[in-house]
Amino acid sequence: GENVEQHPSTLSVQEGDSAVIKCTYSDSASNYFPWYKQELGKRPQLIIDIRSNVGEKKDQRIAVTLNKTAKHFSLHITETQPEDSAVYFCAASNGNEKLTFGTGTRLTIIP
Amino acid sequence: KAGVTQTPRYLIKTRGQQVTLSCSPISGHRSVSWYQQTPGQGLQFLFEYFSETQRNKGNFPGRFSGRQFSNSRSEMNVSTLELGDSALYLCASSVTGGGYGYTFGSGTRLTVV
Numbered sequence: 001g002e003n004v005e006q007h008p009s010t011l012s013v014q015e016g017d018s019a020v021i022k023c024t025y026s027d028s029a030s031n032y033f034p035w036y037k038q039e040l041g042k043r044p045q046l047i048i049d050i051r052s053n054v055g056e057k058k059d060q061r062i063a064v065t066l067n068k069t070a071k072h073f074s075l076h077i078t079e080t081q082p083e084d085s086a087v088y089f090c091a092a093s094n095g096n097e098k099l100t101f102g103t104g105t106r107l108t109i110i111p
Numbered sequence: 112k113a114g115v116t117q118t119p120r121y122l123i124k125t126r127g128q129q130v131t132l133s134c135s136p137i138s139g140h141r142s143v144s145w146y147q148q149t150p151g152q153g154l155q156f157l158f159e160y161f162s163e164t165q166r167n168k169g170n171f172p173g174r175f176s177g178r179q180f181s182n183s184r185s186e187m188n189v190s191t192l193e194l195g196d197s198a199l200y201l202c203a204s205s206v207t208g209g210g211y212g213y214t215f216g217s218g219t220r221l222t223v224v
Contacts, residue, residue: 032210043201043215044154089154093210098144098167099203101154 002027004092006102013080014110021075021105023090030092033066033073034099039086047088048075077107085109113137115204115216123222129190132219134202136183142166142208143185145177148199148218157200160185161208192223 003026013019025033034049050057050064050073057064061080066073077084090102116135124130136143144167145157156169160179179185183204189196199220203213 034210034213036215043217045215046213049212091210095209095211097209098156098159098169099210099213100156101146103153 002030002092002094002097002100004090004100004102006090006105008105009103010106010108012108012110015080015082017080019077019080019084019107021088021090021107022072023074023092023102024070024072025092025100026071027092027094028071029094031095032093033064034091035064035075036089036091036101037086038089038104044089080109082109082111115202115214117200117202117216117219119219120217121220121222123224124192126192126194126223128192129188130192130221132187132189132200132202132221134185134187134204134216136185136202136204137214140204140206140214141183142205143179143183144203144205144208144213145185145187146201146203147171148201149197154201157187159208166208189221194223197221197223 006023031052036044037047038044061078063076087104089104091099093099118133142161144159147155159167163179174190177187199218201218203215205212
């Protein structure tokens, strides 16, 4: 089955700087890669997703890049703000089976 | 529109008991998936239901079971509870399932004592 690895497990960034979280996946059939943000005590929320026919997608300060050859995708957050502090999960799916999650990255924005 | 509703929000049970959790998906969503979230293991897939049929199943023991009703509401049951079953149980609904466009509920926090 699919295996998703996520790094780093914790990340501290000065407010205003950029943050990058990286994931790798094992199943070459995976074609959908969402990212979820989970604030303390709250539900995971989808913040951005990308499909395998696209190399990059942006939404304001958030961007995701995908390298299908390397089976690698990344989340980039620019101009970080205190409200970006949360746990971020990457995930992968082939559309027919479950969504497999990475182990999460705890992002802390330092004021 | 209403989001995904999970009940109850909190549960405390004793070892050996059984528990039933409920998940009402977003209107029009036919897929409901269940995940167990623990600090050490992250989000682990339990099962997915689509139009009342179990479509996918994770690697959990048979004590974990579920079902889906004709209105797409889903229930998850855990029998013979163990201390290690303490976790946040999340359900997610989507139109098509298969991992696409999941919207999560707020979860049920189960504590087994």
